[in-house]
Amino acid sequence: MGRGRTALLVVVMLAAAACQRTAGVAVAPAGSPSVTKPASPTTSASGPSTKLRLGALAATSNTLWVLGTVGCTANKCPAHLYRSRDDGRRWQQLPLPPAVTMSSGDGTTPGVTNVAFATDEEGLLYGPALWSTHDGGATWHRLRVAGAVTAVRFSATVTWAVSQSCASGQACRGRVLRAATGTDQFRDAQLPQPSGADGAPVSIATNGSVVGALVSGTPNTRHDADQLDLSIDDGRTWTHREGPCLNELGGSLAVSRSTVWSACPTGMQAAIAVSQNRDAFHEQRGPWQALPNSAGVTVGAHSVLVTSAGSAWVSKDSGASWSVARVITPAWQSLADISFPAASEGYALAVAPTTSWLVHTTDGGHTWKRLPPPTA
Secondary structure (H helix, E strand, O other): OOOOOOOOOOOOOOOOOOOOOOOOEEEOOOOOOOEEEEOOOEEEEOOOOOEOEEEEEEEOOOOEEEEEEOOOOOOOOEOEEEEEOOOOOEEEEEOOOOOOEEOOOOOOOOOEOEEEEOOOOOEEEEOOOEEEEOOOOOOEEEEOOOOEEEEEEEOOOEEEEEEEEOOOOOOOEEEEEEEEOOOOOOEEOOOOOOOOOOOOOOEEEEEOOEEEEEEOOOOOOOOOEEEEEEEOOOOOOOEEEEEEEEOOOOOEEEEOOOEEEEEEEOOOOEEEEEEEOOOOOEEOOOOOOOEOOOOEEEEOOOOEEEEOOOOEEEEOOOOOOOEEOEEEOOOOOEEEEEEOOOOOOEEEEEEOOOOEEEEEEOOOOOEEEEOOOOEO
């Protein structure tokens, strides 16, 4: 891969928004703190009903959260949030404030496209707006940060957010923000390499106390590599070195205690890059022939998952050998929002052009089976 001159791309498949009228919501009077309290949650078993279009997924060790839409795919329609504590057998709808609407996700329209939870109580809705809850969704707070929020990750004690600001007539610039989990006080993270202007969006990944950020360097020319900032102590101290990808194409990142993985598009296809024990990046070979630019990589407790257009491969020996992952759904094109909240247990959205399915693995990613979705 020649000093790692390939580029990364985070694969986050987000569905469009919904436009169904939401149940009554109590809103704090003018002059009071920006807190909104939804009406009582609605609990129902899965079954035939109005179809919820799944847009985003979050998973903790005890709970699944899905964000979706009902009835339309336009911008500025009410978002729908559901929670399950029994692997999808029963779902509870958590009515959101009317101000929480769905967005196209391109940063030009208000609203949200993603959901993230650090614990059963601490969560965020984001992209490009940012809302927080500290009571499992009973109340929501609108947070004001500069730029459009494009990513949220949780490390051991810190919540990390990436925002992208694009002023008219000026180059876009990414920022990495941090806040102690459980608080709303976001501030700029002091990384060794701030993001250069007009480069690819910042990519950030976490795993326990390990935090990695791929940022575009300055100056930013076509053949410049991006830069990797890495911390193994929850962001208290950092190391800095050349990354595996090109500034202008950006990419995705996955980290463990000793290994950094990335999926790097080149404009024609993608390559998987890996660095172990802080060695230089090298290209990871596998059974795949030619990966599309949208390829991604995810790290679990004991496995690594590479995803492509309708295909996936899993390794349990740090890339020494690979096997084909089975996703038991109708024709799917990508796996999105992949997470492994337990050693061998993971969740994802299997995404097709007009729908998506909630899927679950109990063997580290070798086999993915459908779970019952919420019904609206």
